[in-house]
Amino acid sequence: MNENTILIWGAGAIGGTLGAYFARAGEDVLLVDIVEPHVEAMNREGLSIEGPVETFRQSVRAALPSEVKGEFKRIILAVKAHHTREAVRALKPHLAADGTVLSAQNGLNEIAIAEEVGAERTVGCFVNFGADWLEPGRILFGNRAAVAVGALDGKATDAVRDYHRLLSIFEPKAVLTDNIWGYLWGKLGYGSLLFATALTNASMSENLASERHFPVYRRLGQEVMAVAKARGVKPLGFNGFNPDAFMPGADEDAARRSVADMAEFNRHTAKTHSGIWRDLAVRKRKTEVDAQIAIIATLGQESGVPTPAIRKLVGLIHDIEDGRREQSWSTLDEMLTL
Numbered sequence: 241m242n243e244n245t246i247l248i249w250g251a252g253a254i255g256g257t258l259g260a261y262f263a264r265a266g267e268d269v270l271l272v273d274i275v276e277p278h279v280e281a282m283n284r285e286g287l288s289i290e291g292p293v294e295t296f297r298q299s300v301r302a303a304l305p306s307e308v309k310g311e312f313k314r315i316i317l318a319v320k321a322h323h324t325r326e327a328v329r330a331l332k333p334h335l336a337a338d339g340t341v342l343s344a345q346n347g348l349n350e351i352a353i354a355e356e357v358g359a360e361r362t363v364g365c366f367v368n369f370g371a372d373w374l375e376p377g378r379i380l381f382g383n384r385a386a387v388a389v390g391a392l393d394g395k396a397t398d399a400v401r402d403y404h405r406l407l408s409i410f411e412p413k414a415v416l417t418d419n420i421w422g423y424l425w426g427k428l429g430y431g432s433l434l435f436a437t438a439l440t441n442a443s444m445s446e447n448l449a450s451e452r453h454f455p456v457y458r459r460l461g462q463e464v465m466a467v468a469k470a471r472g473v474k475p476l477g478f479n480g481f482n483p484d485a486f487m488p489g490a491d492e493d494a495a496r497r498s499v500a501d502m503a504e505f506n507r508h509t510a511k512t513h514s515g516i517w518r519d520l521a522v523r524k525r526k527t528e529v530d531a532q533i534a535i536i537a538t539l540g541q542e543s544g545v546p547t548p549a550i551r552k553l554v555g556l557i558h559d560i561e562d563g564r565r566e567q568s569w570s571t572l573d574e575m576l577t578l
């Protein structure tokens with residue numbers, strides 16, 4: 241291990257998948273995670289990537305955060321959004337002065353990372369592929385999807401280009417962008433719809449195909465895009481999500497097409513339900529709703545953009561997290577009462 245070893249901090253569904261692909265390509269990788277049985281299984285048997293995209297077992301090195309020694313130039317952060325600050329504080333002593341942290345997460349985590357380690361040491365990234373941590377040492381890689389990487393100020397450095405090279409090992413269509421905030425806000429739009437699908441136990445595609453709930457999806461997309469616009473961001477589209485269809489003044493048919501395209505995209509994955517649904521229904525734990533979705537309402541308020549649908553969604557997810565409601569169509573119906 242040396243300063244060029246790539247640290248993957250948070251080796252679950254996303255971090256584990258990326259790490260296995262990098263290691264298979266001969267990159268020097270260390271997977272860091274707080275789940276002891278997972279770290280033990282990875283060191284003992286390697287990491288098993290399973291599912292329709294590819295199935296392989298990759299020998300990897302793994303460690304608990306307390307076992308990490310030294311400083312590193314590249315650290316890829318892939319913990320859930322609400323664990324970002326804690327994880328960045330733990331990894332900071334291991335970040336070389338000229339090193340960078342790449343956020344392979346959902347949400348606007350780059351803001352918190354930059355506050356902790358400096359904007360010049362933070363690189364933006366957007367991932368939309370589907371994966372699930374199944375059990376120690378086993379990850380389902382459900383489907384390929386869009387991946388993008390870019391500097392926070394849009395000006396690619398050698399470090400950003402190197403991350404693009406790495407991500408291209410995993411996803412040959414990975415984009416090097418000068419508008420990473422556009423992708424991150426696009427994913428917040430897409431993600432707000434995914435959070436709504438987690439209010440039921442149906443699959444993402446079944447939910448998105450529900451004609452009765454189309455007004456819910458349109459309203460959520462519209463609120464997120466209005467906040468992005470007010471903040472001067474130009475959101476970008478991917479995998480069915482078309483930000484223009486949700487912009488103020490866009491016609492209903494455009495939004496209908498985009499929601500239908502998202503339903504179609506998600507019909508072809510072995511990861512039938514979102515990570516949000518999985519946190520609630522399978523892992524029985526808190527979701528990323530505050531770090532990822534409630535922040536949109538806060539930023540909306542700062543910009544004078546009302547976000548009643550986003551606020552309602554956050555409340556319903558909290559209700560499920562705290563056992564006050566079940567995941568069911570009637571919970572999603574609550575979103576129709578706005």
Ligand SMILES: NC(=O)C1=CN([C@@H]2O[C@H](COP(=O)(O)OP(=O)(O)OC[C@H]3O[C@@H](n4cnc5c(N)ncnc54)[C@H](OP(=O)(O)O)[C@@H]3O)[C@@H](O)[C@H]2O)C=CC1
Pocket residue numbers: 249250251252253254255272273274275305318319320321323326327330344345346347367368369370371372373511515528
């Ligand atoms: N899974 C997916 O398909 C997609 C996920 N994303 C995003 O990627 C990010 C990662 O999600 P995902 O991979 O699914 O999550 P996982 O829960 O599968 O993996 C995160 C791993 O990080 C561990 N962890 C938590 N805190 C720390 C810490 N301080 N230091 C080291 N490890 C830690 C977790 O342990 P523990 O379980 O105990 O918390 C877990 O093992 C999220 O922002 C998610 O929204 C984006 C696109 C798709």
Ligand SMILES: CC(C)(CO)C(=O)C(=O)O
Pocket residue numbers: 346368369370371385434511513514515516
């Ligand atoms: C569904 C997916 C993989 C995006 O397509 C996702 O981001 C999630 O599960 O949170």
